[in-house]
Structure formats: C-alpha cells, structure tokens
Amino acid sequence: MAEVIFYEKPGCVGNARQKARLRGSGHRLEVRSLIAEEWTAARLRPFFGTRPVAQWFNAASPRMKSSEVVPDRLDPEAALALMVADPLLIRRPLMQVGEQCEAGFDEAPIADWIGLAPAEVAVTDACPRIPDGTAC
Template sequence: MAVVIFYEKPGCSGNARQKALLQAAGHTVQARNLLATPWQRSQLLSFFEGLPVAQWFNRNAPMVKSGEVVPEEFDEATALALFQAEPLLIRRPLLEVDGQRRVGFDAAAVHAWIGLGDAVPAGNLEACSHGNDPAHRCQGHEDGHAHEHAAPAEA
C-alpha cells in the first residue's frame, strides 16, 4: 500500500474521515499541518496541475462563504499569493504519493489513483461535516480548538 503525505487542517472532522478511509484501505498516512507549512508558489502549483484556479479554493473557508473571496475572480498568480497569506483558503486535503500530488478528496478519483478498498463512499467528502449549521463557522485553531461556534441568531 502507499505512503500518503496528507496536508490537513488539524482538528477538521472531514480530514479525519478522509484519513480514516485511507488507513482502512491499508495506506500509511503522514499527516502534516497545511496551515503551518511555509508554502512556496511552485510547491502549491504542483498540487493544482490541470485544474482551473477556482477549483484550488476551499469552498468551506469563511472568506469564501461570506463572499469576501470569489474564487472565479482569481488568476493563478493572485491565488497563489493569497494562499501564502491565508492558507485556510487552500482546498483540502493536499495529497502526495510517490511524488505525485493531488488536491481534494474525490473518493472515486482517490480510489482510481491509490485504492480505497471495497467500500468507496459516495457523496462529497470535502464538505464541512457541520453542513450549513448557522451556529458553526470553521476557523483556525486558536487555543487548540478546531472551531469557533457562534450563538444562533435569535428569532
């Protein structure tokens, strides 16, 4: 089986599910903190090869969800510079196996690439596991906590 270098947002339950699938299929997962990695533009670009710039973005990032960042409005150079400043905007996970790099976790594509065993799950494994819960807003990891939970708006 493969050794998978898995760049994640520590504490993200979606990334935890993805790593568990890889491990259940017999792969060795070497998790690394995507947010703390000092990314070089060429290094990031190697994960995104062949994809449109808009598909490089984490659609669950607060700046994207709020409309502050519109992925379709970015060119390659501007997106890469933004990712260096705001790594939470990078689509997750970033995966590397034997020098081949990919972005995201489309289960069928990962299965075709390195194999996921007998049960390839259906559905979007990149979506935030909290869905559209208005009381939840994915954030960084201040004080070791994976998420910041806002109080629900009063009706």
C-alpha cells in the same frame, strides 16, 4: 499500499474521516498541518493540476463565504499568492504520493490513483458540520 503525505487542518472532522478511509484501505499516512506548513506558490501549484482556479479553493473558508475572495476573478498567480498568505483558503486535504500531488477528496480519482477499499458510505471533502455540504 501507498505512503501518503496528508496535509490537513488539525481538528477537522472531515479530514479525520478521510484519514480513516485511507488507512482502512491500507495506506500509511504522514500527517502534516496545512496551516503550519510554509507554503510557496511553486510548492503549492502542483496539487491543483489542470483544475480551474475556482476548484483550488475551500468554499467554506470564512473569506470565501463572505465573498471577500472570488476565485473566478483570479489568475493562477494571484490565487496562489492568496493561499500562501492564508492557508485556510486551500481546498483540502492536500495529498502527495511520491511526486504526484492532489487536492480535495474525490473518491473515484483517489481510487484510480492509489486505490481505495470498498466502503458503504462515500467520503468526500464536504464538511459533515456544514449543512450545505461545502468543504470546511
């Protein structure tokens, strides 16, 4: 069992499913609003590890969908500055256990990291409300 700090977009159906999956696996959650949190680039950066910059972003955010923000054209510093200014751009959830941080909800890496009980239906960071399955 892990103590997980879970940063969500309040009211997000996908985040609700993810929280239920973690709790069903025996983890305790400290839920925080990703939107209300006062982020800095230095505080946000550890959540993305070695992932390419494009994988740091929430593909379903309005600014991504309109192509106003194009992650492939951004260096890490510019990407972090945009996300600090507009947290809806951040891929979620953000999760922290101890000093380790992760972004997104990919079951296999989460199972390896903190453990997940077997489930009949996989939970991802794709939004169940968006037909193309992108994250919301």
